[in-house]
Amino acid sequence: MKINIRSIRFFIExxxxxxxxxxxxxxxxxxxxxxxxxxxxxxxxxxxxxENSCLEDAGFLYSRPISDVEMGRYExxxxxxxxxxxxxxxxxxxxxxxxxxxxxxxxKYSVVEGKQLRQSGDxxxxxxxxxxxxxxxxxxxFIDSEVFxxxxxxxxxxxxxxxxxxxxxxxxxxxxxxxxxxxxxxAKLSASGEKILYSVKFESDDEDAxxxxxxxxxxxxxxxxxxxxxxxxxxxxxIKAIMVMSRIAPMFILLVSCLTMAVIMGRMLKxxxxxxxxxxxxxxxxxELLYHYLxxxxxxxxxxxxxxxxxxxxxxxxxxxxxxxxxxIPAVHLDFTWQNLMTALLVPLLLMLSSASLSxxxxxxxxxxxxxxxxxxxxxxxxxxxxxxxxxxxxRFRFRAKELLSNLPRGFLMIAGICVSATFLFAGxxxxxxxxxFKNESFNKVYxxxxxxxxxxxxxxxxxxxxxxxAQSFDVKAKDNLGVTIIGIEDNSKYVKLNDLDGKKxxxxxxxxxxxxxxxxxxxxxxxxxxxxRSDAKEYNLTVGAIAxxxxxxxxxxxxxxxxxxxGLPENACxxxxxxxxxxxxxxxxxSDTTRKEALEGMNATVGFMSNFLFILSGVAMVIGxxxxxxxxxxxxxxxxxxxxxxxxxxxxxxxxxxxxxRSNIVPVLFGFVLSIPLATRIMNVFFEExxxxxxxxxxxxxxxxxxxxxxxFILTVYFLTLIPTRRKILSIRLSDSLKGRE
Amino acid sequence: MNANFIEIETLxxxxxxxxxxxxxxxxxxxxxxxxxxxxxxGPSGSGKSTLLNIIGGxxxxxxxxxxxxxxxxxxxxxxKLTDYRRESVGFVFQFYNLIPNLTVYENIEVVAxxxxxxxxxxxxxxxxxxxxxxxxxxxxxxGGQQQRVAIARAFVKNPKLLLCDxxxxxxxxxxxxxxxxxxxxxxxxxxxxxxxxxxxxxxxxMCNRVIRVRSGQITHNDINKEVIPVERIEW
Numbered sequence: 008m009k010i011n012i013r014s015i016r017f018f019i020e021x022x023x024x025x026x027x028x029x030x031x032x033x034x035x036x037x038x039x040x041x042x043x044x045x046x047x048x049x050x051x052x053x054x055x056x057x058e059n060s061c062l063e064d065a066g067f068l069y070s071r072p073i074s075d076v077e078m079g080r081y082e083x084x085x086x087x088x089x090x091x092x093x094x095x096x097x098x099x100x101x102x103x104x105x106x107x108x109x110x111x112x113x114x115k116y117s118v119v120e121g122k123q124l125r126q127s128g129d130x131x132x133x134x135x136x137x138x139x140x141x142x143x144x145x146x147x148x149f150i151d152s153e154v155f156x157x158x159x160x161x162x163x164x165x166x167x168x169x170x171x172x173x174x175x176x177x178x179x180x181x182x183x184x185x186x187x188x189x190x191x192x193x194a195k196l197s198a199s200g201e202k203i204l205y206s207v208k209f210e211s212d213d214e215d216a217x218x219x220x221x222x223x224x225x226x227x228x229x230x231x232x233x234x235x236x237x238x239x240x241x242x243x244x245x246i247k248a249i250m251v252m253s254r255i256a257p258m259f260i261l262l263v264s265c266l267t268m269a270v271i272m273g274r275m276l277k278x279x280x281x282x283x284x285x286x287x288x289x290x291x292x293x294x295e296l297l298y299h300y301l302x303x304x305x306x307x308x309x310x311x312x313x314x315x316x317x318x319x320x321x322x323x324x325x326x327x328x329x330x331x332x333x334x335x336i337p338a339v340h341l342d343f344t345w346q347n348l349m350t351a352l353l354v355p356l357l358l359m360l361s362s363a364s365l366s367x368x369x370x371x372x373x374x375x376x377x378x379x380x381x382x383x384x385x386x387x388x389x390x391x392x393x394x395x396x397x398x399x400x401x402x403r404f405r406f407r408a409k410e411l412l413s414n415l416p417r418g419f420l421m422i423a424g425i426c427v428s429a430t431f432l433f434a435g436x437x438x439x440x441x442x443x444x445f446k447n448e449s450f451n452k453v454y455x456x457x458x459x460x461x462x463x464x465x466x467x468x469x470x471x472x473x474x475x476x477x478a479q480s481f482d483v484k485a486k487d488n489l490g491v492t493i494i495g496i497e498d499n500s501k502y503v504k505l506n507d508l509d510g511k512k513x514x515x516x517x518x519x520x521x522x523x524x525x526x527x528x529x530x531x532x533x534x535x536x537x538x539x540x541r542s543d544a545k546e547y548n549l550t551v552g553a554i555a556x557x558x559x560x561x562x563x564x565x566x567x568x569x570x571x572x573x574x575g576l577p578e579n580a581c582x583x584x585x586x587x588x589x590x591x592x593x594x595x596x597x598x599s600d601t602t603r604k605e606a607l608e609g610m611n612a613t614v615g616f617m618s619n620f621l622f623i624l625s626g627v628a629m630v631i632g633x634x635x636x637x638x639x640x641x642x643x644x645x646x647x648x649x650x651x652x653x654x655x656x657x658x659x660x661x662x663x664x665x666x667x668x669x670r671s672n673i674v675p676v677l678f679g680f681v682l683s684i685p686l687a688t689r690i691m692n693v694f695f696e697e698x699x700x701x702x703x704x705x706x707x708x709x710x711x712x713x714x715x716x717x718x719x720x721f722i723l724t725v726y727f728l729t730l731i732p733t734r735r736k737i738l739s740i741r742l743s744d745s746l747k748g749r750e
Numbered sequence: 751m752n753a754n755f756i757e758i759e760t761l762x763x764x765x766x767x768x769x770x771x772x773x774x775x776x777x778x779x780x781x782x783x784x785x786x787x788x789x790x791x792g793p794s795g796s797g798k799s800t801l802l803n804i805i806g807g808x809x810x811x812x813x814x815x816x817x818x819x820x821x822x823x824x825x826x827x828x829x830k831l832t833d834y835r836r837e838s839v840g841f842v843f844q845f846y847n848l849i850p851n852l853t854v855y856e857n858i859e860v861v862a863x864x865x866x867x868x869x870x871x872x873x874x875x876x877x878x879x880x881x882x883x884x885x886x887x888x889x890x891x892x893g894g895q896q897q898r899v900a901i902a903r904a905f906v907k908n909p910k911l912l913l914c915d916x917x918x919x920x921x922x923x924x925x926x927x928x929x930x931x932x933x934x935x936x937x938x939x940x941x942x943x944x945x946x947x948x949x950x951x952x953x954x955x956m957c958n959r960v961i962r963v964r965s966g967q968i969t970h971n972d973i974n975k976e977v978i979p980v981e982r983i984e985w
Binding site: 008009010012013016017020281282284285286287288289290291292293295374375376379 | 803832837843847851856860865907
């Protein structure tokens with residue numbers, strides 16, 4: 008229809024609105040397609056790799072070698088696949104390079120980039136080691152006097168987080184690398200640094216029986232379920248949290264876009280009533296008018312979503328870097344599913360058309376005569392505006408209050424825009440502050456050591472240096488997969504300070520449960536808990552003697568001698584020492600050493616992946632904020648053009664007019680800001696539940712007044728800066744406009 | 751003149767406000783012949799606009815019957831009423847109601863686009879003396895020029911009935927005469943039946959029939975025996 012040429016002119020006339028809408032739609036669709044595709048594809052690729060590479064269900068360290076015959080017997084008896092998973096560690100420069108042979112059954116390697124192992128002397132290394140050491144394909148490295156040529160980059164399903172030790176908190180490509188060589192080459196290397204572990208994959212539910220059998224035949228020194236391995240579960244937690252956010256965030260932006268469209272359409276149509284009436288009088292049918300007014304939202308939606316799809320398509324690959332920064336993942340095949348693409352295209356279109364239709368149908372329900380009369384100068388004043396008493400407050404106060412109350416949809420739009428924007432901002436702040444709080448108030452409050460050394464095996468006597476500690480991992484019987492560690496410490500420990508929630512020192516003559524454990528298990532002083540040892544599957548009962556003010560890990564503390572007695576070990580048995588000075592131990596005696604600095608940095612690393620994601624979202628949040636503030640302010644000015652013109656005629660300066668009109672928006676800005684505080688906390692709680700579900704840490708999400716004040720200053724700064732370009736619009740309104748009767 | 755083109759029988763329109771009942775039209779009877787120029791005079795609130803709106807199919811009657819060219823429009827609903835407006839009636843409003851973001855040509859094209867046998871727009875613009883305005887936007891035109899465009903828009907469908915609601919109400923004297931002359935010319939050239947609502951009794955002189963309305967009733971329905979040329983109208 009010829010009349011549809013108006014749509015193009017509408018777009019040009021109101022380009023600021025529609026470009027803002029386009030931007031919101033591009034952001035929404037782009038984030039949905041980009042983040043969703045990259046996060047889901049990453050998750051699916053890792054899952055597929057775990058399946059293809061046969062990820063173990065558990066790994067364990069045994070007190071003696073298990074022969075092939077024994078393994079065959081276990082496999083048959085307990086319906087499982089068992090593998091000897093040997094590796095050798097070599098010091099190359101400042102880094103430890105862990106070399107694996109080719110595993111045939113479980114935890115098989117995948118080539119991420121480069122070539123497979125083809126001949127003797129070929130080696131594949133992990134991406135972190137490859138990048139941090141500036142290596143290239145074809146470079147040679149010397150391991151134990153043998154020359155190896157790097158032919159590719161490798162990933163292993165059981166080493167997604169590249170941690171040298173399970174107790175390590177962060178990956179460091181400069182200090183640790185993982186590699187694979189052929190079995191023949193592996194055999195050539197010195198066996199002095201070799202460690203034999205065993206991997207199992209269960210085909211039935213015989214895990215407990217198998218562990219009992221292992222305990223009867225020897226001693227399981229350490230047992231780690233794949234679900235509890237930080238090398239695996241840390242990634243799972245973060246990627247699941249990202250997948251949740253990749254659904255929530257675009258939906259929020261889309262809702263703001265639809266609300267914006269509904270408000271714009273509603274306001275635009277109000278000014279169109281006479282024209283709708285005229286067109287109706289001339290014989291246009293409701294269907295034709297509906298089609299005419301829906302055309303622009305439909306086109307804007309399709310163009311916005313289409314551009315968003317392109318942005319998402321081209322950004323999905325770079326977005327993979329977010330996960331690659333923290334994790335060693337296999338090659339990811341980006342899977343742009345039709346379902347996602349159609350959702351990205353159709354959901355905005357449907358929502359946009361629905362919100363626009365509501366506004367249009369609202370106008371079309373009026374009969375032609377009413378539509379024709381609607382712009383005759385008679386302005387309806389809402390009930391709310393009548394609530395403001397005559398002569399109440401200053402004129403400016405009343406003007407602003409009436410402006411606000413007579414335009415509630417515009418106010419709601421501002422509230423929604425600021426709320427979404429501030430929610431994302433708070434999400435970033437909450438991540439940062441929860442980690443800072445965790446570091447400062449939990450780690451520093453409990454632990455005062457500078458170095459923590461963990462021995463390769465249990466030492467049965469006190470070491471000559473440092474303060475010894477004992478540690479043993481257990482599963483809580485009542486909670487699936489919730490692991491706890493009982494740490495045996497010295498009476499009056501110098502390095503572990505345990506205080507109750509009132510700040511009073513707690514005696515170690517009892518089982519002291521950290522606050523995070525008490526919170527998750529919902530237990531209190533006097534309750535009994537049943538724990539199953541991860542090494543031998545034996546059950547132990549503990550009575551909670553006290554709760555320590557500590558949010559760090561799933562830790563239970565007791566006197567070392569008491570723990571050893573409970574485990575049937577000599578009184579002085581220990582697995583490591585705390586110290587304030589660097590200690591020297593004979594080679595092979597230490598399994599891991601962690602400095603305080605590394606431990607604190609590790610806290611950041613645990614959520615680094617997600618922080619990157621939130622950093623991007625915060626940027627997006629600001630764009631949303633600016634777009635919505637700009638659109639609402641432009642609406643305000645354009646709807647008040649006659650008033651502005653009249654104020655100019657009466658002698659108001661532009662600055663005064665701007666202040667008179669735009670300051671009424673401060674109220675919805677503040678309202679949206681206040682609403683965002685509980686909303687952000689709630690969303691981040693869901694987010695952290697996914698993230699920390701498998702982590703030995705509980706983060707308390709709390710916004711403090713200085714942070715809230717800082718965010719408010721930031722939002723207000725964005726608000727006032729966005730107002731600057733809108734003043735040009737006020738300047739462009741002519742004095743003569745007020746003297747014209749109507750268009 | 752031919753047989754009755756418009757026949758109105760006991761037409762009533764009632765507005766209710768709480769317990770108060772207001773008869774905008776109270777059992778109005780009226781016959782208008784084809785090709786007449788009819789002037790409907792009356793003060794504000796007399797019911798003249800309501801009468802025009804019902805005849806034009808913009809509003810619905812509460813009681814009575816309106817027949818236009820043997821078609822009882824009071825029986826028409828929804829789409830049929832729209833079809834009636836689309837093909838049979840042209841409207842001219844006091845404030846022109848041109849669409850501001852369409853050019854003069856496009857404003858006329860908006861109507862030409864939806865009716866079955868529109869007149870040639872260029873010919874129409876030429877005959878109304880506004881060809882040179884074709885590419886301009888309403889905001890660039892004077893009131894008189896805008897009303898000429900509005901008339902062109904109303905007439906492009908070559909309607910049997912042209913309804914003009916205060917067509918000169920927003921114009922100066924000279925522009926008003928131009929518009930009235932145009933209306934007269936259209937009537938003469940195409941034989942279109944034209945109803946003009948106005949406060950201005952001076953306009954009555956150029957019409958074939960003068961109807962006076964007060965409080966929802968027709969008080970006078972007179973044939974004007976001495977129709978004067980537009981040039982002789984004074985106020």
